[in-house]
Amino acid sequence: MSQRAEIFEVSPRDGLQNEARMIPAAEKIALVDALSAAGFRRIEVASFVSPKWVPQMADGADVLAGIRRAPGVRYAALTPNLRGCEGARAAQADEVAIFASASEGFSKANLNATIAESLARFGPVVDAAKADGMPVRGYVSCVTDCPFDGAVAPSDVARVVAALREFGCYEVSLGDTIGRGTPDAVDAMLAIVTGEMEAAQLAGHFHDTSGRALENVDVALARGVRVFDAAVGGLGGCPYAPGASGNVATEALLAHLTAAGYETGLDAGAVAAAGMMAKGMRDGG
Ligand code: HMG
Ligand code: MG
Numbered sequence: 001m002s003q004r005a006e007i008f009e010v011s012p013r014d015g016l017q018n019e020a021r022m023i024p025a026a027e028k029i030a031l032v033d034a035l036s037a038a039g040f041r042r043i044e045v046a047s048f049v050s051p052k053w054v055p056q057m058a059d060g061a062d063v064l065a066g067i068r069r070a071p072g073v074r075y076a077a078l079t080p081n082l083r084g085c086e087g088a089r090a091a092q093a094d095e096v097a098i099f100a101s102a103s104e105g106f107s108k109a110n111l112n113a114t115i116a117e118s119l120a121r122f123g124p125v126v127d128a129a130k131a132d133g134m135p136v137r138g139y140v141s142c143v144t145d146c147p148f149d150g151a152v153a154p155s156d157v158a159r160v161v162a163a164l165r166e167f168g169c170y171e172v173s174l175g176d177t178i179g180r181g182t183p184d185a186v187d188a189m190l191a192i193v194t195g196e197m198e199a200a201q202l203a204g205h206f207h208d209t210s211g212r213a214l215e216n217v218d219v220a221l222a223r224g225v226r227v228f229d230a231a232v233g234g235l236g237g238c239p240y241a242p243g244a245s246g247n248v249a250t251e252a253l254l255a256h257l258t259a260a261g262y263e264t265g266l267d268a269g270a271v272a273a274a275g276m277m278a279k280g281m282r283d284g285g
Helices: 011-018 025-036 060-066 082-090 104-111 115-131 154-166 183-193 213-222 250-259 268-282
Strands: 006-009 042-047 074-078 095-101 136-141 171-176 202-206 227-230
Touching (some): 006 250, 011 268, 025 268, 060 074, 060 082, 082 095, 095 104, 095 115, 104 115, 136 154, 154 171, 154 183, 171 183, 183 202, 183 213, 202 213, 227 250
Parallel strands (some): 006 042, 042 074, 136 171, 171 202
16 A cells, blocks of 8 residues: 655745746636645645735735635645734635744844744744634744854754744644755754654655755655645745745656655646646746
C-alpha cells in the first residue's frame, strides 16, 4: 500500500506576494479556483499584513469573497498580528498562520520586531483564532540560513518551534526562506527540531533558489515529514528576504513524490493547468 504525503499549496500567497505586477483579484480568484479543482486539501490564498509592507496582498478579503469554495478544502491566510487575524476571520478564512523567524535579522526585516516581540504579538492572534474555532498553523523562517545573519543554529529553530507548539499550532512549517539550505544542514536541523515537535506535525517549506529543494524534501521524508509547501509554476519568494526565489514547484514535487510511491490525491493534469495559469500571471497576464 502506498504511503500518503500532502502538498500544501501556497502559490496564491507566497507566490503572488513577490510579483512586481499588481495582479487583479479576479486573476487570483481564477488561480485559487483552478487549484481547488486539482484536489488540494489546503490552499494558502491570502495574507492580512500591512498593505504598506506588502501591497500585492492588500486585496485578500476580495479574493476570499470571490473564490468558489470546494467542499473539504481549507482556505488559509497569513496573519502577523491581531488586526490581521480579525481581517482573516471577517473574510471567512478557514485557518490562519502565524509566522516567526529563527533569526533576528530576518525577524526585524520581515516583521519589524525581534523574535520575542513577534511571539508576544502572536499570543492574541492565537487566542482570537481559538475562540473562533480556527486552526492555527505556524511558520518558522530561515531554518538553516538567514540573508542577514548567515548560518542559523538548529537550537535557534527548535526554540521557536517549541514556542509555536506551546501556542497550540496544529502544524509548524519549516521555511528555507532563501533556498540556501543543504541536505546536510536540513537533516541536522530536523534531528534537533523533531525533539520538540514530532515529524507528523511538521511541514517542509523549501524555496528552490539553489535547485536543492527536492533533495531537501527527501531528507525530510526520511525524517518522517509528510507535508510539503509548494507553489505551482515555481512562483514565490519573500520581498523582505533578498535573494529568495521561487518555492519548489508543485508540478516537480508532485512528480517526485509520485515516483517515490507517495499518494497525494492530486490530479496531475489539473495541477499542470493551474501551473500554466500561474506562469501566465507572472509573465504579465
Ligand atoms: P510596523 O510598521 O512595525 O507596524 O509593521 P505598525 O503597527 O506601525 O503598522 C504599519 C501600518 O500598517 C499602520 O498603518 C497599521 O495600521 C497598518 P498606518 O497607521 O501607518 O496607516 N497595519 C495593518 N494593516 C492591515 N492589516 C494588518 C496591519 N497591521 C498593521 N494586519 C507589521 C509591522 C507586522 C504590520 C509589518 O511588518 C508586516 O505587515 N509584515 C508582514 C511582511 C510580510 O507579509 N512578509 C511576507 C510573508 S512571510 C514569508 O513570506 C515567509 C514564509 O513564506 C515562510 C518562509 O519562506 O520562510 C511564510
Ligand atoms: Mg516562503
